[in-house]
Amino acid sequence: MRQAARRPQALVQITALHGVLAGLARKRRPGPRWVAASWALSVLHLGLLEERDRISAADALTLARGNLPATALGSTRWVGVAAIALDLADGRLARHQHTASPFGDYADSFADAAFWTWLTLRHEPSRAVRAAAITAWALPIATVTAIGIRRGTMPDRPRPTLLRPAAAMQAIVAMRRLLRH
Incomplete structure (x- = not known):
């Protein structure tokens, strides 16, 4: 509440x-609950904006990307390509x-983990690829979150420089999603 009071804009x-995203997600699954969770995580991390009092256009794109599972219209064939384009x-x-800010940095990681884990678990037939997805996205987020809760502060994310x-x-x-159709 203190961070929201410091950054009302x-x-x-x-x-x-998130209101716009919720409107797009209204008749979709996972839909409005996904958008509500994204809103809550965003608001709970306002302190990561540091000295800024508003989100940037890049932050808005990141949050939109994280909500693609709830808002992607039509076929999911191109949604992976769209997510990569939004990420870039x-x-x-x-x-x-x-x-760039810690808010955007963490939002980027959460958006990647949420979107790619969803796409893989929902649409990927290969168990090996699904397991690799959990290892690549969900496990690091869960680990960093657990460390953050234990320490009471957000730790730096591990960033391998050579292999990503x-x-x-x-x-x-x-x-694989694009070629499967």
Whole structure:
């Protein structure tokens, strides 16, 4: 509540964005509950905006990407490619506009984990690929969250510089989904 009081513009922006997303998700599964969970996580992490009092355009793209499972219209054939495009766009925008923040960094990780785990568990027939998805996305998020809760502060995320297994998994899952049709 203190962070929301310090950043009322960010709270309004996040609420408005999630209102639009909820409208798009109204008749879909996982739908409004997914969007509500995204809103709650976003609001609970407003302190990660640090000195900023609003979210950036890159942050909004990241949050939209994280909500693709609830809002993706039509076929899910292209949704993996769309997620990769949004991921590249939000990163480029954050660097170009110098709006990178811990909020955006963590939102990016959560958006990736939520979207790619959902897509893989929901649409991937291979057990090996599903297991790799859990290892690449859900396990690191769960580990960092558990450490954060135990310490009472958010730890730095591990960032391998040479090998990025989650990025490789994104390409594999997106291509398998695209080619399966």
